Amino acid sequence: MGSSPHQLSRAEEDYLSDLYRLAADGPVRTGEIAQRLGVTPASASGMLKHLSHEGLVEHRGYGATSLTPDGERAALQVVRRHRVIERFLTDTLQFGWEQVDVLAHQMEHALPDVVVDAIECLLGDPATCPHGHPIPDRDGHVAAEPALTVAGLLPGERARVEEVDEFDPSLLAYLRSRGLVPGALLLVTQVNPIDATVVVEVPNVGPTALAPATARAVRVAREIPQGGKT
Amino acid sequence: MGSSPHQLSRAEEDYLSDLYRLAADGPVRTGEIAQRLGVTPASASGMLKHLSHEGLVEHRGYGATSLTPDGERAALQVVRRHRVIERFLTDTLQFGWEQVDVLAHQMEHALPDVVVDAIECLLGDPATCPHGHPIPDRDGHVAAEPALTVAGLLPGERARVEEVDEFDPSLLAYLRSRGLVPGALLLVTQVNPIDATVVVEVPNVGPTALAPATARAVRVAREIPQGGKT
DNA sequence: AAATTGGATTAGTCATGGCTAACATCTGAA
């Protein structure tokens, strides 16, 4: 049914890319995407219906929405542009990692692919955006993202920060100030069993307490605590 | 009447910036700008009426159009973005000067001002775009552009290339191959009195014949032929 | 002076993608 590759509009690209980013935490509800895009639920409902008609999303009224394979392919092109631009903004233009999501969002629909490719090449083909998310290649292949977050760790476990959610600038500024950036090694010193607050320690930074929502924004890979320093 | 600084749309910016660039050769006719923007004259007519209502252009039906001071101010912001982006594309990303006008046009409406400023800074505050046109500063001040073109030179006169029209990619490729780039010194060896063809010579490049339209695309400053090699 | 012609303009239509208001559906509690 959805056999029309007829150049997506800016709005369509916005919906698809946000759908992709929200889909990490399960199927997406209409109100959720409306809120992220700053439109009314009515508008989002209309656009989702349209995208469904185009075969880009799976959406059968009053239920949750998810991308079809075609939709995911299209979304990955936009996500790729977004993440390359973010890297460029931090690495070449020295913007802070808490600013670049918003800026890249404004730019991602207007940069011709040849320019994105040239920037990527200039940067030496970076593997991830500044927040640690993998950059899809030109054919739409992406590395898997870790499912484990700090909220899933137990006291005494060590883990390496892989990526962080990029949506909240002030959270990002805080995480950086506490050393919680991709690549950082952390140790869980406490997990409060009542309210699920987690306390972590990063070398050379004091202990940091994280509320559950914050802990879920930091994705990690467990470090096998075998000896030998790298 | 035109007291609304209410964020211009992409289309409005396009009209203003092309109006600015066409205005160099006198007031602009409706069909001319329609053609440049790739829309029908009817569409252009409607938009010019709208811009006139906003106080950004001077346009009283069936006559030529020109920018008001407000309109010129707005246009210069767009022109500034355009030219900074062109410089970035040639200097940092190694695109050819015949490609960058089109690419910059796609990008100029989407780059936030802070990004344009950062790029400008990265490039060391260039004075001109790759075609030699001056880059307006943040306050909308621009250096004057020379009125003299190669078509206005006499045999035996020497001149320095200041800037070239950027509209035709194949012309640009040709001009570069003949050494006719900003900064080049040229000598007029012949002016054909019948068809106004001009023959010029650039050091280390053979003689080049230019049809009148081409000669008008190359703006120059006369070199005072006083002795002393620089 | 009248007629022809070409560029400019108006009138009317369409597509996109927002909005509000009203209606439908789902869910969780009584």
Next chain:
DNA sequence: TTCAGATGTTAGCCATGACTAATCCAATTT
């Protein structure tokens, strides 16, 4: 089981900015 409140959808509207077709000015030609 039923009903209240939240969430989703439809209906109808508006603005933007393109298009075609028809008309209007003005400038040149006869």
